[in-house]
Amino acid sequence: MTTSTIHHLLNQMTVKEKIAQLLQLAGPFYKGSNQQGQITGPMADMPITKDHILNSGSVLGVSGAAEVISIQQKHLEENRLGIPLLFMADIVHGYKTIFPVPLAIGCSWDLDLAKQSAEIAAKEAAVSGVHVSFAPMVDLVRDPRWGxxxxxxxxxxxxxxxFGQAFVKGFxxxxxxxxxxxxxxxxKHFAAYGAAEGGRDYNTVDISERQLRESYLPAYKAALDAGCEMVMTAFNTVDGIPATGNKELMRDLLRDEWGFDGVLISDWGAVKEMIPHGVAEDEKEAAKKAILAGLDIEMMTACYAQHLEELVEQGEVDLKLLDEAVIRILTLKEKLDLFNHPYRGASIEAEKEIVGHADHRKISRELAAKSTVLLQNQNQTLPLDQNQKIALIGPFADSFDLLGPWAGVGVKEEAVTLEKALKDHLSEDNLIRSxxxxxxxxxxxxxxEALHAASEADVVVLAVGESSSMSGEANSRTNIQLPQAQLELIEAVAKTGKPVVTILFNGRPLDLHGVVEHSDALLEAWFPGSEGGNAIADLLYGKINPSAKLSMSFPYNVGQVPVYYNHFNTGRPKGAPDAQEHYVSDYMDSPNAPLFPFGFGLSYTQFAYDQFELSAEELTxxxxxxASIRVMNTGSYSGDEIVQLYIRDxxxxxxxxxxxxxxxxRISLEPGESKTVHFSIxxxxxxxxxxDLSFSSDAGKFEVFVGTNSQENHSQFFTLTKKGGQKL
Structure with missing residues (x-):
């Protein structure tokens, strides 16, 4: 189908049929559905008629080849023009084979593996009938209270x-x-959803346009530049206007300035939520504001279905806007070749072979190991020796809750637990479980029982953390420490005097007081996915050397939040040479710096940096x-180091x-080996x-930093010179 044939189809559609294409409903509304689908919002009573369903454009949260084929088949039998449905779902970090949560993947700093994870997720989802994944989420995050x-x-x-580009190219x-x-x-979620006040989900966002463009918009733009076909609006306000009805954000910036002509979809119920936000008196006004803002698909509310026809008839909405939205939806269906292949890749037989394939789980295992951050390793407690007797203690010792939120159709019971994995490395006599x-x-x-187990062991491995229900959507927390019961366990076990290796399973950076001081070694495993236990065991016993680096700072305590590495200085910075003792920007009861900064992560070996040089002192x-620097492996293990370059204006x-x-x-070094790493500035x-929001540089002095994380680095200065000092 060409552009002309899409317009031909459009000309055959009634206004009601056009409006129905803009409607997205969950699976239970359709004939042939045997499942509830993913429910990620309130199931409010919806005044949906049979005609709405017969002419609707897309389905939410349904997957499985048999289910999709059944719904699509019955839909095509009754749809007057034979327009197929789009099937969309949240395939965030895996479909059936579950990879580490995205925050963990960010800690891998491995774009190739991230892309592979998306390719595998897409392959499994596509054969199961899914056409669109609501991913990647590229919201910049600075507040770990936000779930x-x-x-x-x-x-x-x-x-x-x-990472946004890598995920898009993989999908x-x-x-x-x-x-x-x-x-x-x-x-998703356009835009600045990660800046919700107080880290409270769905809450207000109030930032300047310059900060929006500087920090929050680049990742969305990068995903679109990589070819991303759809954008989902955010729940939050931007400059006092809910994103879903924000014309300046959606039509002026996204469509006109950036040139995005793909499909724009609301999040669950976000059109109707303009009423409690206080910018729409009723559903009719909400529908008007959404279509004027450029929104194509309304997810799980019926403001368009109930009121858009009336708005067009009354001249409040130009029919051209409705046609444009329908064309964008039909064009996406054409790109997916649904008019020729309405069942696309869905195959009941192939699904059995492909979904959860062992080769997919191997990549999950590799990515989980590369995403686990070694935060502490006193006295070289790790790696462990297989001859040591291990006491494995804690609520995550044999827990299947390793997949985390948004785990597709992953089955918890199919995850490899830590206990099961350790049994593959140890004799039965060397593993005590409590x-x-x-x-x-x-x-x-x-x-x-735990203290007795610890007393019998050479080393204690504590597996602690948050349940998956403690993070994710609508799971914001003000207390981001481990639950008190686990803190009591950690303190008591540490008093036995046995070396303690603590493994953290969680979905956010935590306040680690009560953990760090009682742990000889500390591994941040996040929610590691289907092969989590095997990946952690590989790390514990040195089959793999940790290389991950934090992509989000860990606060010293929650009172610092938001705390992030790329912050501004103040006029009275702490530690300045001429600063007064008291009247500086600091806390009376806490350091300014995070407990573990962005880019931080240890290895079983050690890396030394020297011979930092710039090829010139002036840049034209x-x-x-x-910029070049020599990195030497001064330890006794081969390992990978992620060498990082930062600049300050x-x-x-x-x-x-x-x-x-x-x-x-990323470089790999054998013991005693060194390499010179080169960067171009x-x-x-x-x-x-x-x-004035122009995007340019200023002539003047810059400092360049190269090192192992955002705080530990070597630095030198250079000057940017321009003719007449003009901006570019």
Whole structure:
């Protein structure tokens, strides 16, 4: 079907049929459905008629080849023009084979593996009938109280942009029309959903346009530049207007300025939610504001279905806007080749073979190991020796709750537990198992049993953390410490004097007081996915050397939040040479710095940095500066190091961050081996949004940092020179 044939089809449609294409409903509304689908919002009573359903454009949260084929078949039998349905679902970090949560994947700094994870998720989803994945989520996150930080890749706009592109390219591959093992991707949540006040889900966002463009928009733009077919609106307000009805954000910026002509979809119920937001008196006004803002698909409310026809008839909405929305939806269906292949890649037989394939789980295992961050390793407690007797204690010792939120159709019971994995490394006599406590409760008998197990062992492995229901959508928390029961267990076990290795399973950075001081070694495993237990065992016994680096800072305590590495300086910075003792920007009861900063992560070996050099002290517009540094493996294990480059603009037209990540390189070194790492610094890396929102650089002095994380690095200065000092 060509553009002309799409317009021909459009001309055959009634206004009611056009409006129905803009309606997305969950599976239970359709004939042939045997499942409830993914319910991610309130199931309000919806005044939906049979005609609405027969002419609707897309289905939410349904998957499984038999289910999709059944619904599509019955739909095509009754739809007057034979327009197929689009099937969309949240395939966030895996379909059946579950990978680590995205925040963990961000800690891998491995774009190739991230892309592979999306390719596998797409392959499994596509054969199960899914056409569109509501991913990637590229919301920049700075507040770990927000439960959905687990769905982002972190606090840095550059790193988020790279991961966003990798996920899009993995989901969509080269050609959606011919490649039925791919799905269309939908970047979310546009825009700045991660900046919700107080870290409280669905809450207000109030930031300047310059900060929006500087920090929050780049990753969305990067995903669209990679070919992302869809955008999902955010629940929050932007500049006092809910995103779903925000014409300046959606039509003026997204469509006109950026040139996005793909499908724009609301999040669950977000059109009707403009009423409680206070910008629409009723559903009719909400529908009007959404269509004027450029919204194509309304998810799980019926404001369009009930009121758009009347708005068109009354001249309040131009029919052209409705036609444009329908054309965008039909065009996506054409790109997916649904008019020729309405069942696309869905195959009951192939689904049995492909979904959850062992090769897919191997990639999940590799990515889980590369996403686990070694935060502490005193006295080289890790790696463990197979001859050591291990006491495995804690609520996650044999827990299947390793998949985390948004785990597709993954089955918890199919995850590899830590206990099962350790049994493959140890003899039965060298593994002692004790629960110690549940997630939030502890009994004296549990504690006594745990202390006895610890006394019998050479090393204690504590498996602790949050349940998956403690993070994710609508799961914001003000207390981001481990539950008190687990803190009591950790303190008591540490008093036995046995070396303690603590493994954390969680979906957000935590306040680790009560954990760090009682742990000799500390591994941040996040929710590691289907092969989590095996990946952690590989790390514990040194089959794999940890290499992950944090993509989101861990606060010293929750009172610092938001705390992030690329912050602005103040006029009275703590530690300045001429600062007074008291009247500086600091806390009376806490350091300013996070407990573990962005980019931090240890290895079983050690890396030394020296011979940092810049090829020139002056950078001109048509040249580049080469930065080089030697990195040596001074330890006794082979290992990977992620070498990071940051730049600070010393004096800008407006205040600039203390550091900004601009590049990174992963290197592998054998013991005693060294390599010189080279970076290129160009003028375009120094650009930012000025007061008038122009994107340019300033002539002047810059500091470049290269090192192992955002705090530990070598630095030198260079100057950017321009003719007449003009901006570019």
């Amino acid at each position: 959905r930080v687990m769905e982002s890749t972190g606090e840095d706009p550059y790193l988020n942009s790279l 969509q591959k080269e050609d959606l029309t011919r490649d039925f093992e791919s799905v269309a991707s939908c970047v 629960q110690g406590c549940s997630i939030e409760k502890i009994t004296q008998s549990q504690l006594d 517009l048509d040249a580049e500066i080469k 010393i004096s800008g037209e407006i205040v600039r961050p203390m550091k900004e990540l601009k590049d990174f390189v 160009k003028e375009e890396q120094l650009r930012y949004h000025h007061k």
